């Protein structure tokens with residue numbers, strides 16, 4: 586398999602094209618693995634003044650990468666106005682994602698880095714997934730319960746167990762099976778993609794003070810502790826259920842490799858507070874490597890030249906490292 590990454594543009598009206606272009610600018614100083622973009626070339630031209638070369642085949646990307654950003658074109662995204670998403674742009678984002686995933690699955694690339702999409706825009710053009718994570722899992726034939734959304738920064742890694750659902754739906758969505766499946770995907774993913782084997786997993790409680798012996802909620806005793814018992818019986822290194830308010834300070838973080846949290850914001854608030862600029866979203870449990878910046882489309886700053894490429898650069902690096910670790914892990 587060639588050491589080449591495909592990067593889907595994300596929403597053409599968001600900051601995806603700008604941060605991909607800026608990452609190409611930084612390719613030499615950052616020592617980045619060669620990559621090509623998948624998207625509408627005009628979306629890149631609208632926000633970035635660097636050189637672009639449209640390629641007909643990913644095989645042209647290696648040579649092109651030295652002198653221009655290679656762009657594998659998808660359907661026309663209409664008139665691109667940065668900061669103003671529309672349905673043509675959403676269709677373009679979806680096709681870029683589909684093509685990028687297909688190329689990674691075919692082994693044409695060593696992985697996909699996804700640019701940020703707007704979930705609500707994609708849903709307007711028939712995308713029936715909560716996010717790219719679940720779409721990619723299904724495209725790879727993996728059940729969505731058997732992948733884990735890892736957000737990783739230099740000093741913290743987190744996995745939300747429930748993800749893109751309303752807060753009121755969280756207690757009913759939690760189950761022993763879901764926690765066990767996410768933890769297995771997280772543990773194997775840490776070994777396969779990072780070489781951390783065996784990883785130390787910390788599992789958060791749901792309620793204040795992890796339920797305080799049932800006086801503030803029963804999910805810890807009814808669901809989380811039984812899941813932990815199963816995981817320990819399988820040989821995983823697991824602590825918990827931990828009170829979420831005291832598991833993210835520096836001394837607590839030193840006691841685990843990844844924190845499994847019961848809902849989206851329990852996981853994403855600490856990681857974005859610590860590492861908004863350079864955390865990476867990686868899907869664990871897939872046959873392909875998939876990473877993404879931790880942030881969204883940032884329509885409010887699109888086209889203004891203000892977008893930081895740091896998280897995209899970290900996502901490109903992490904994808905390449907994961908590919909290397911997998912060569913060792915898989916033999």
Ligand SMILES: NC(=O)C1=CN([C@@H]2O[C@H](COP(=O)(O)OP(=O)(O)OC[C@H]3O[C@@H](n4cnc5c(N)ncnc54)[C@H](O)[C@@H]3O)[C@@H](O)[C@H]2O)C=CC1
Nearest residue numbers: 700701702703704877879880881882883885886891892893
């Ligand atoms: N992986 C993905 O595709 C993700 C997509 N989203 C989508 O993004 C859309 C907007 O979500 P928001 O909650 O507003 O989050 P956001 O991350 O797009 O923006 C939050 C704030 O951070 C700023 N920001 C984000 N990235 C930045 C960067 N690279 N440089 C400088 N400033 C940056 C924005 O300007 C904004 O003020 C939503 O539709 C959501 O679905 C959100 C998170 C991840």
Ligand SMILES: NCC(=O)COP(=O)(O)O
Nearest residue numbers: 715716717718719866877
């Ligand atoms: N909040 C994280 C996020 O939105 C990531 O979504 P996706 O990678 O599944 O598209």
